Amino acid sequence: MEMEGGGGREEIAFFDVETTLPGRGGGIGYSLLEFGAILVSPRQLVEVRSYSTLIRPADPSAIASTSVRCNGINPETVASAPSxxxxxxxxxxxxxxRVWAGHNIAGFDCAVIREAFAEIGRAPPEPKGIIDTLPLLAQRFGRRAGDMKLASLASYFGLGQQKHRSLDDVRMNIEVLKCCATVLFLEASLPDVFSIKTPEMFCTIIPASEGCNSFAGFLEPDEVSVQDISASIVPSSHCDHKLLIQHRDGPLQLCCMGLRVQFGPSRKFMDHAGRPKLNIVVDIPESLCKVLEACDLLAQKSSQNSSSRSEWKPVIRKDGYPNSNSIRLHIPIVANGDAATYSTEIYQKLSGNMLKLVFAKYDDVALDSLFVPGTCVDAYFCVETYAYEQYAGIRLVAKTLILHSKQSII
Structure with a gap:
């Protein structure tokens, strides 16, 4: 199909590729079988031009039966197609x-295009920007439609079955995006009317009450006097002693606005039930850095004075870059019989409206779609100490996290 009409480079290029599947053992990579693209006006979201073509691979015998079952493209289909x-x-x-857009293009389609141009000795096209609707919708729309595959999203909105042909999939992708944007717009406009019921694997979103949680006692870094921070040993039923970090006459509780997520939930360490100990890594400003460094120094000295032999782990991550400091915010898990969920209250702020995310059960995969790197979050957390096996240090326990999201996803 030839590209129709004219226009500048301001259109968004939604595209999709169909390929062969690699041979067993990785001997043969992906070869293009079909390319399809639709140029969309970013202002009206209407189709301006379209183009699709089958592509004959250098070795048609590389089209495996599993590939044919997926998209129906067999060696005979591409026998007369252009290379x-x-x-x-x-x-x-x-x-x-142009700006490139598509579902999972950052993880697949973009790489396939670059490899195809490299194989013929040509410089590949370069995008003005990339919109990958897979992580975008996972973050903004959540997993209420199940997994984030295009077929699942299309089924959720009643758009029919995915055909796994390039141009058809591109059109379906655009319609899915429009549907998601409409739903999010309605939810943000009338949060008290729309109570969203989502699969148990994700969460239920309900309007948050005014003020969300009681934030009394949480201090911003500039409100903390470093001279008034103290670390004292108090009795504990679980160990010989426990360090309590205080500010003046009460436990030190901190809040900091607009922290940028550096890494989403980690699964490196497990609890006694085999569940990951969840924490997120966020960048912190210099004002918070000074407060936590003072806490760290006092707590470490108190730990050493109590004859602890554990290796002290600094609370601030330096990340190997000057003026680049980050911390881990721990998201504790609360067991309730055989079930488990989070004790951290998590909210989402959409165009000034606050929505509380209530998780039906523990689901660390759901958190991945929320705490995407680059997302800004307001954090309310307390400062605790820990001693685990040969390590000791400060743990920052998140009491409330408020994620900032835009009203529109495009």
Whole structure:
């Protein structure tokens, strides 16, 4: 199909590729079988131009039966199709200098395009920017439609079955995006009317009450006097002693606004039930850094004075870069019989409206879609100490986390 109409480079290029599957043992990589693209006006979200073509691979016998079962493209289908060198100019003209968009394109389609141009000795097209709707919708729309595959999202909105053909999948992707944007717009506009029931694996979103939680006693870094921080040993039923970090006459509780997520939930360490000990890594400002460094120094000295032989782990991560400091915010898990959930209250702020996320059960995968790197979060947390096996240090326990989201996803 030839590209129709004219226009500048301001259109968004939604595209999709169909490929062969690699041979067993990885001997043969992906070969293009089909390319399809739709240029969309970013202002009206209407289709401006479209283009699709089958592509004959250098070795048609590389089209495995598993590939044919997926998209129906067999060696006979592409026998008279052009080779990639014959369509490379058209593909380049469509993609180069435009914003690229598609479902999981960052993880697959973009790499396939670059490899195809490399194989013919040509420089690949370069995007002005990339919109991958897989992580975008996972973050903004959540897993209420199940997994984030295009087929699942299309089924959720009643758009029919995915055909696994490039141009059809691109059109389906655009319609899914429009549907998600409409739902999010309605939810943000009338949060008290729309109570969203989502699969148990994710959460139920309900309007948050005014003020969410009681934030009394949480201090911003500039409100903390370092001279008034103290670390004292108090009795504990679980160990010989426990360090309590205080500010003046009460436990030190901190809040800091607009922290940027550096890494989502970690699964490196497990609890006694085999569940990951969840924490997120966020960048912190210099004001918070000074407060936590003072806490760390006092707590470490108190630990050493109590004859502890545990290795002290600094609370602030330096990350190997100057002026780059980050911390781990721990998300504790509370067991309730055989079930478990989080004690941290998690909210989402959408265009000034606050929505509380209530998790039906422990689901660390759901948190992945919320705490995406780059997301800003307001954190309310307390400062505790820990001593685990040969390590000791400060743990920052998140009491409330408020994620900032935009009203529109495009």
């Amino acid at each position: 990639f060198p014959e369509v490379a100019d058209q593909v380049f003209a469509i993609l180069h200098g």
